[in-house]
Amino acid sequence: MTHENDSCAAGLSAGYSYRPVPCSTRPIIYNQSLCIGCNRCASVCQCDILLPSPVKGEHPIVAYPGECYYCGACVMVCPRKGAIRLEHPLMNQAKYVPVIPESEVLN
Amino acid sequence: MTEYLWPYPNEAGQTEETSCDVLVLGGGLAGCFAAIAAARRGQSVILVEKGATEKSGSGGTGFDHWESACTNPCSKVTPEEIAWAYVREQDWYSNGIGHYIECREGYDRLLDLEHFGGKIRDTEDEFKGAEFRDDETKFMFAYDYRNRFTLRVWGSTFKPALTRELKRLGVRVYDRTEATGLIVSRREGGCGGKKCCGGAFAMDVHTGKFLIFRAKSTVMCMSRPARVWLFNPDTVGLCEFRPLQSIGSGHAMGWRAGVEFAMMEKSVRAEFSAAGRSFPPYGTGNNHxxxxxxxxxxxxxxxxxxxxxxxxxxxxxxxxxxxxxxxxxxxxGGVIDNPKYxxxxxxxxxxxxxxxxxxxxxxxxxxxxxxxxxxxxxxxxxxxxxxxxxxxxxxxxxxxxxxxxxxxxxSYGTGWQSANFLEQERQFFGAPGGVMHDWDLQTNIDGLYVAGDETFASDCAGAACSTGYYAGRKAAESASAIDSIPHMERSDAEAEKKRLLAPLYVKEEDGISWKELNMAVSKAMQNYCGGVRCEALLMEGLDLLGRFEQEMVPRLYGANPHDLMRIHEVMDILTVSQIVLHASLARKCSSEPLFFRRSDYPEMDPPQMRHHILLCNQDGEIKTRELSLDYFGDLKTEYERRNADYMKEEAGGRKEWQ
Incomplete structure (x- = not known):
């Protein structure tokens, strides 16, 4: 059952709003030419950082980039390969180098 | 700055009330299994999840190995051997009940997962002939190849499989719904004078609608706490090891309701915070x-x-x-760091x-x-x-x-974590504190059960699934034995709704943001509840957090339900921090197994202090009591006394579920 506008919140007249939150990183980048705007990524994100675009068919807005937990669920469920890219910030890109063949190791 | 319209309907002020037999709070691995166990027993079940169940929780996008599956056909160890080993390894500051349930029933849950469509065997023969593989069952093992009790699994297939099963069983799943408070009945008589739980309050994090879930029994399967010492306002999602929104709201709402806690004084020097000192877990060279x-x-x-x-x-x-x-x-494994010889x-x-x-x-x-x-x-x-x-x-x-x-x-730093944290940068890791429970995983409040990371000294994914299922079936038994849903005070619901929506009415220019409060709490905890604690520092901490609660919480502002969710989380982080301070005050000694040091009580683990100090909040007053570390008794005997039906009908996957 639903009680419409009962006592305690009756004073709320203004609607909700959202303002972009500045963040030093861009965890998620969309490829607009591949994205079909299905919003699967937004529906699955457990941190709820993506908001469906106000324009139908366009990719979601990365509304709360700083709240990304970098789990990769958005990429895993995306039906169009390459439409969404998730990448850790620069500081978290671990370094790798060519292996040193055992024959060249000086003991 | 541009303002956008919120894409979801505004339902602040609306209330939806619904009821069920068994209510499950948290849709991670433990919660999904709790709901499945109850639904299999014919109970009507509601599951409440803050994110989206398909990929939410710590194991949302996967996990790679399942520990302590002692009853799998290749295992050369018994559940008793491994469960007692964990208890001894953890110096008895250990959840013997949880460990034993995992050792005894974990393999059954793996078979469940396979039945639901998850992958637990190398069915494609990708690793045929490998030393870690049993070519007959196609199971693959990790760590100890002789004893074969840890399985390598394809955990990324698990949450989608569990979600499908919930749907198939008719569990009503409320995604994007944060549980915020427990409904506790204080009525004499109804529960024999004892407190009992009659469900929970919640809020839709897209619309702001207030929800009342009334239930005969409730299973809390929410996360362990986080962001108590570690916070970064820029990359919040990277602060901790577990998901951003997993911050211990179950602990906080339990505390407000009078639930009893154990080991909340325990924390370890941080191991993972990719917002700063460490790298993404498993993303650097290491061998753990x-x-x-x-x-x-x-x-x-x-x-x-x-x-x-x-x-x-x-x-x-x-x-x-x-x-x-x-x-x-x-x-x-996950909670084994530097094991005994x-x-x-x-x-x-x-x-x-x-x-x-x-x-x-x-x-x-x-x-x-x-x-x-x-x-x-x-x-x-x-x-x-x-x-x-x-x-x-x-x-x-x-x-x-x-x-x-x-x-x-x-590899970075000097150890396998690829990180160098400071002593005051702490984390709930390696079997941290949580809710105390009995052999039914029931708390001190009747009808309220716990599983997974909600329990004290919890373990990893296998433990979450096993204790979830166990708590779900005990909650189902208790729900089917009572006729009516416990009483709810209407005024409690009104007060909770008001508390949840209050930040919408605070003007931005008069207010503070949730990030500012989280930063202040974590700084306070680093200062007053860091690596070395003492009475005066802890009291300072309580004083400061008390002032935050009085003066700053009423000034938190938000413009939409997403903001409200983050605000509620930080209010809960504040509560959890207070629990940690109280628990630290109550333990008047230092302790190795609890990674706990007090400069005013430097003696490590004196014999007279080797017990649990249980803590609860009784209407604003902090009550403590001592409990023997071996309170769970003999694991096998106590388990078998209470689970004859399960052993006869279900163990080893012998029951064909429809």
Whole structure:
């Protein structure tokens, strides 16, 4: 059952709003030419950082980039390969180098 | 700055009230299994999840190994051997009940997962003939290849499979709904005068609608706390190991309702915070957990030796996966850090010894020197199936050109965590504190059950699934034995609704943001409840947090339900921090197993203090009591006394569920 506008919140007249939150990183980048705007990524994100675009068919807005937990669920469920890219910030890109063949190791 | 319209309807002020037999709070692994157990028993079930059940929780996008599956057909250990080993390894500050349930029923849950469509065997024969694989069952094992009680699993398939099963069973799943408070009845008579739980309050985090879920029994399967000492307002999602929104709201609402807690004084020096001092978990060269037992080399390419517990250097890769001569089995895994001699497995030489011998930093993981099947199972299966590795590690590194046959991956700092944290930067890790419970996983409040990370000294994914299912069936038994849903005071619902929506009415220019409060709480906790504590510091901490509660919480402002959710989380973080301060005050000694040091009580673990100090909040007054560390009794006897039906009808996957 639903009680419409009962006592305690009756004073709320203004609607909700959202303002972009500045963040030093861009965890998620969309490829607009591949994205079909299905919003699967937004529906699955457990941190709820993506908001469906106000324009139908366009990719979601990365509304709360700083709240990304970098789990990769958005990429895993995306039906169009390459439409969404998730990448850790620069500081978290671990370094790798060519292996040193055992024959060249000086003991 | 541009303002956008909120894309979801505004339902602030609306209330939806619904009821069920069993209510499950939290839709991670434990919550899904709790709901499934109750639904299988014919109960009407509601599951409430803050994110989206399909991929939410710590195991939302995967996990790579399942510990303590002692009853799998290849296992050479008994549930008793492993459960008691955990208890002893943890010096009895250990959840013997949880460990035993995992050891005894974990394999049954794996069979469930397979039945639901999850992958637990190498059905494609990708690793046929590998030393860690049993070619008959196609099970693959990690760590101890002789005793075979830890399975490598394809955990990324699990949450979608569980979600489908919930749907099939008719469980009503409320995604994007945060549970915020427990409904507790104080009525005399109804519950024999004792407090009992009649469901929970919640809020839709898209619309702001208030929800009242009334239930005969409730299972809390929410996360362990987080963001108490570690916070970064820019990359909040990277602050901690577990998901951003997993911050211990179950603990906080439990505390407000009078639930009893154990071991909340325990915390460890932080191990993971990729917002700063560490790297993405499993994304650097290391040889632990997912990466066990990777070959490590130093800067010159000289291989770092593995040794057994007696310091004997191991010559082959294979030997890293077997117990030492005279040792039956060894322990490794999520809550095993630096095990006692009895349970210690193969490990690379101690760091200080390596430096003495001239090994040079940085170190690297070099999988190219491992047998092909070991290389492929670490990079591609384990890294790939472990939470948060499939896309941000495995796929991205591969895209960048990383090839484990040709490249070695750098290790940072001086240990396998690739991090150097300060003593006051702490984390709830390695079996942290949580809700105290009995052998039914019931709390001190009737009808309120706990599972997974909600329990004290919890373990990893296998424990979450096993305790979830167990709590779900006990909650179902209790729900089916009572006729009516416990009483709810209307005024409690009104007060909760008002509390949840209050930040919408605070003007931004008069208010503070949730991030500012979280930063202040974590700084306060680093200052007053860090590596070394004492009475005066702890009292200062309580005073400051009390002032935050009085003066700052009423000034928190938000413009939409997403903001409200983050605000509620920080209010809960504040509550959890207060629990930690109270628990730290109550333990008047220092303790090794609890990683707990008090400068005013420096003596480590004096015999008269070797017990649990249980803590609860009774209408604003802090009550403590002592409980013996062996309160759970003999694990096998106590389990079997209470689970004859399960043993007869379900154990070993013998029941065909429709």
């Amino acid at each position: 957990n997912t990466w066990y037992a990777a070959t490590m080399v130093d800067a010159r390419g000289v291989e770092i030796p593995y040794v057994d517990r007696d310091g004997r250097e191991l010559k082959t890769v294979s030997e890293r996966y077997y117990p030492a001569p005279g040792q039956k089995f060894f322990l490794k 009895e349970y210690r497995g193969p490990e690379t030489l101690d760091f200080d010894e390596l430096i003495r011998r001239g090994y040079q930093l940085p170190f690297y993981a070099d999988l190219s020197r491992m047998p092909e099947s070991e290389r492929r199972v670490i990079w591609g299966m384990m890294v790939g199936e472990e939470a948060k590795t499939k896309i941000p590690i495995y796929q991205n590194y591969t895209d960048r050109g990383f090839d484990p046959e040709k490249h070695m991956l750098q």
